[in-house]
Structures are given as C-alpha cells and as structure tokens.
Amino acid sequence: MSATDTLPTVRGKLTAKAPLAPLVWFKSGGPADWLFEPQDADDLADFLRDLDPAVPVMALGLGSNLIVRDGGFPGVVVRLGKAFAKVEAIDATTLRCGGGASGILVSSTARDAGIAGMEFLRSIPGTVGGFVRMNGGAYGGEVKDILIDCDVVLRSGERKTLPLADLGYTYRHSELPEGAVVIGATFRGQSGEPAAIQAEMDRISASREASQPLRSKTGGSTFKNPDGHKAWKLVDEAGCRGFAVGGAQVSEKHTNFLINTGDATSADIEALGEEVRRRVKDKSGVELQWEIQRVGVAK
Secondary structure (H helix, E strand, O other): OOOOOOOOOOOOEEEEEEEOHHHOOOOOOOEEEEEEEOOOHHHHHHHHHHOOOOOOEEEEOOOOOEEEOOOOEEEEEEEOOHHHOOEEEEEOOEEEEEOOOEHHHHHHHHHHOOEEOOHHHHHOOOEHHHHHHOOOEEOOEEHHHOEEEEEEEOOOOOEEEEEHHHHOOEOOEOOOOOOOEEEEEEEEOEEOOHHHHHHHHHHHHHHHHHHOOOOOEEOOOOEOOOOOOOHHHHHHHOOOOOOEEOOEEEOOOOOOOEEEOOOOOHHHHHHHHHHHHHHHHHHHOOOOOEOOEEEOOOO
16 A cells, blocks of 8 residues: 555544654554544544455554564554543443553552552553453453453444453453454453552552563563463573574563664564574473564565
8 A cells, every 4th residue: 555545534643654663662663554543433433434445454552562563564553542542430340441541541540439450450551452452461460350341443444342252362362353443441340449459559560660671662571471381481491581683682671571772673673582482492392472463564
C-alpha cells in the first residue's frame, strides 16, 4: 500500500509514513504506511468497514511488548487516544475501562473505588486493549481472572461484545481475531480497603523496580515462562546474561529482558532473541517461545 492510495474518510487523524520508533519502548523500527488515531468508536468502525480488506491492521497501545521490524508496518496501525482512555466504576466491584486506558489508571481507579484484585495491573506496562489481547499478567494475577467481557471492532468494522468464554485464553494468548481492535473491557474484582490495595500496589512497584531494567529501552518480558521453568533462569543458565548483538543486549539486571543500549536496530534485537533461544535450547533442551510480538517487515 502506498501513501497515495485512497483511504476512507475519517474524523480522527490519519498520518502517512508515520514513524513508529518513538511510540514503542524499544525506540527502534520503521514507519507505518498509515497511523490512524480515531476520534471515537464509530469513526474506527466506519474506517475499518470501508478499508480495503486486503490491508493489514494492527492496534498499538503503549508499545511495550513489541518489536516493529526495520522495514516498518505495511498497513494501518490504529492507536487509541484519550476518547478510549476512560475508566469508571459501574458497581461496588466492577470497572468499565476504555481500550486505551493504562494498567496504572485501571489499578488506581480500582483502589479509589475500594476494588481489590486488580493490583497486578499496576505492573503491566500497557493498555487495556493490549493486555486483554494477550491475557497479560504478573505478580500472581492475569486478565482472565478479572475479565467479564470486552468490546471489539472486528477487521470488517463490525462491533461485538465478547464474553470471557469466547476469548480462548491460555497463558499470554487469546483467540481474538486478527485485526480486531479492543475498544473496551469490563473487569470485576472484590471489595477491599483502599489502604490495603495501595500497600499491595506499592509492594508490586518496589519489587518491579528492584528486579527489572525499567530505566532502559526495553520491551518487557521477552519469552514466555515454559511449563515448570522460569525463562530468566534458563537464559541465565545458558550464559546469556549481558550477551549482546549490535546495540541490543540481554539485561544484566533481569535476563528475560532485552535492552536497546543506544542505537540497536530491531534486527539486532530480534537476532539477539533468536540467539538466546538457540543457546537455551542447546543448554537445557527447552524451546523458549517469544512473548514479545514481532511485526512488520525486515529492511
């Protein structure tokens, strides 16, 4: 698709050849053919309905668990803005959240409403849309424990509300259709004391700060934990702590994190991950699976 192709009329913002590196945590990768920031759900639904079905569509949240390859994304990247970032309590234990709301906003709103069970979202560096899609989790909780249903706009432009049972959740995976954009979700926790909820959020924040390279250009957890194993331990035992390819390095602080030390290309980061997978397989016989999504085309 070229920047001269005709696209459906929108009320939001459409940007051709939009740089994606500034929008992702790794700060690497090529541009999107188009970046679409819809004004509201109707704008998004109308656009997808009228868009050539052959054009790939990808939703982008905070860009944490993502490698955009150096050739960029050949299609439309959808980024949900403020119109999709609202969070409100709808009863004593339930929150209604926009797909663009951050985990920090959701957990803070839950605390203020006296809703426990969502503290773990404080530690997920992304938006509702992203962690609903991949059953995000940390510190003993995951999205499938709290999700009631989610609202999506399908690639066809059709809007649907999907209950938990329809999402086919497994570890860091859902059966959400390709090109579907999560625009909202309903989460349910249980009654709790705001002070106790805050204490748990503080504990999670401190643990995360102590163990993860949060000040670095990173992508979050790189590999899924295999059954019966911790990914970081397998990487460490394979001698990969601090190992580098180009400007990409396995974090010294947490070996399941890759970091961009300054000028890494996405090719460096992906090659590093593949070499780590090879070394772990040679050492332990375990085949690590990527948790970080890799999209786009190589340069």
